[in-house]
Amino acid sequence: MNKQSKNETAAIRTQLAKSSYLEHSNPLYLTSSFVFEDAEDMRASFAEENNRNVYSRFSNPNNAELVDKLCQLEGAEAGHTFATGMGAIFSSFAALLNSGDHVLSARAVFGSTHTLFTKIFPKWNIETTYFDASDLDSLDALVLPQTKILYVESPTNPGLQIIDLELLGKFAKSHNLIFIVDNCFATPYLQQPIQHGADIVIHSATKLIDGQGRVLGGIALGRNDLIREIYVFSRNTGPSLSPFNAWILSKSIETLAVRLDKHCDNAEQLATFFDNHPKVKDTRYPFLPSHPQYDLAKKQMKRGGNIIAFEVEGGLKGGQQFINQIQMCSITSNLGDSRTIISHPASSTHSKLSVEERRIVNISDGLIRVSVGLEHIDDIIEDIDQALNSCHV
Ligand SMILES: *Cc1c(COP(=O)(O)O)cnc(C)c1O
Numbered sequence: 001m002n003k004q005s006k007n008e009t010a011a012i013r014t015q016l017a018k019s020s021y022l023e024h025s026n027p028l029y030l031t032s033s034f035v036f037e038d039a040e041d042m043r044a045s046f047a048e049e050n051n052r053n054v055y056s057r058f059s060n061p062n063n064a065e066l067v068d069k070l071c072q073l074e075g076a077e078a079g080h081t082f083a084t085g086m087g088a089i090f091s092s093f094a095a096l097l098n099s100g101d102h103v104l105s106a107r108a109v110f111g112s113t114h115t116l117f118t119k120i121f122p123k124w125n126i127e128t129t130y131f132d133a134s135d136l137d138s139l140d141a142l143v144l145p146q147t148k149i150l151y152v153e154s155p156t157n158p159g160l161q162i163i164d165l166e167l168l169g170k171f172a173k174s175h176n177l178i179f180i181v182d183n184c185f186a187t188p189y190l191q192q193p194i195q196h197g198a199d200i201v202i203h204s205a206t207k208l209i210d211g212q213g214r215v216l217g218g219i220a221l222g223r224n225d226l227i228r229e230i231y232v233f234s235r236n237t238g239p240s241l242s243p244f245n246a247w248i249l250s251k252s253i254e255t256l257a258v259r260l261d262k263h264c265d266n267a268e269q270l271a272t273f274f275d276n277h278p279k280v281k282d283t284r285y286p287f288l289p290s291h292p293q294y295d296l297a298k299k300q301m302k303r304g305g306n307i308i309a310f311e312v313e314g315g316l317k318g319g320q321q322f323i324n325q326i327q328m329c330s331i332t333s334n335l336g337d338s339r340t341i342i343s344h345p346a347s348s349t350h351s352k353l354s355v356e357e358r359r360i361v362n363i364s365d366g367l368i369r370v371s372v373g374l375e376h377i378d379d380i381i382e383d384i385d386q387a388l389n390s391c392h393v
Contacts, residue, residue, distance in 0.1 A: 085204025169197015207336030
């Protein structure tokens with residue numbers, strides 16, 4: 001067995017705790033606190049000398065199990081769970097940065113991450129410079145003496161740009177930067193940024209890791225020393241993941257590989273359908289040969305993921321008309337669900353941006369994002385085809 005197949009098996013079989021009932025399915029530990037045997041045990045537990053759970057804001061067996069599984073899949077030394085993906089992103093930055101530090105980030109980042117960089121961190125004198133990921137030669141000139149973190153998502157949302165992780169991993173090392181990758185769109189099944197030089201990998205577990213649209217969650221994984229700082233920040237500020245959500249997510253990981261393969265099978269067929277449809281312009285899917293970074297995608301990803309972006313004719317109006325014709329697929333703002341979700345960024349997540357700002361992040365007014373689900377592909381295509389054919393702009 002190679003390492004990846006061993007890790008897939010371990011992710012299914014890992015069970016860190018068992019009660020005296022010897023249950024087969026992993027137990028759920030819904031408890032706020034844990035009992036001490038005596039005063040010495042209590043002292044040692046608070047001093048973190050004995051690896052004991054004390055209080056579920058700090059640690060809980062279900063959270064530890066989720067971390068253990070994801071560490072195996074990502075090839076990470078350590079990890080810590082959070083109530084949401086944004087909790088993981090905010091806490092990681094807040095733990096690792098000091099006032100006056102500087103962040104270098106790819107321009108296309110998740111909306112709330114953009115708000116952190118532009119509205120929240122400046123309050124603490126932390127500035128962010130965006131770089132154009134299609135022009136990495138210009139990166140050198142953007143590094144300042146106080147630059148501490150290099151941050152990217154790949155594939156990006158919703159433009160599906162692929163960013164060269166190996167190149168950036170080397171760049172970060174040579175400039176002594178902490179390299180953080182939001183790996184939410186790929187999951188560790190399709191891409192393992194730590195192998196390419198990432199120091200920290202972040203997930204919104206809300207998306208494909210749960211994969212069924214039920215719970216929110218986040219995780220940061222990576223270097224032991226950095227995760228320790230992130231843990232201490234989280235333990236004292238409180239963005240902890242509930243044990244129930246950790247238990248759900250831990251069970252979800254057991255089906256990650258099989259779900260992702262079906263998501264990718266469906267997405268490949270739908271991307272080919274879009275590529276050949278007369279009403280569709282500019283289909284973007286990382287594993288479509290027409291994708292501008294197809295070779296890079298093939299190099300750093302196992303498959304193309306479940307997100308497709310495409311352009312309908314007629315701009316904002318065309319996009320809205322298409323959305324209004326959809327019958328089966330869901331119109332909602334989540335992604336990575338078992339149900340196919342259609343969204344129109346220009347009239348939802350990115351509606352507050354000006355047309356010019358949207359252009360800069362590669363989001364045109366007619367852009368549609370599809371999070372391809374696990375329904376039968378014929379039914380997904382039938383719904384989308386009838387919606388495209390009823391658009392008249
Ligand atoms: C959804 C998402 C987040 C935020 O995660 P939440 O769980 O909603 O807080 C961060 N990054 C990416 C790429 C996402 O898609």
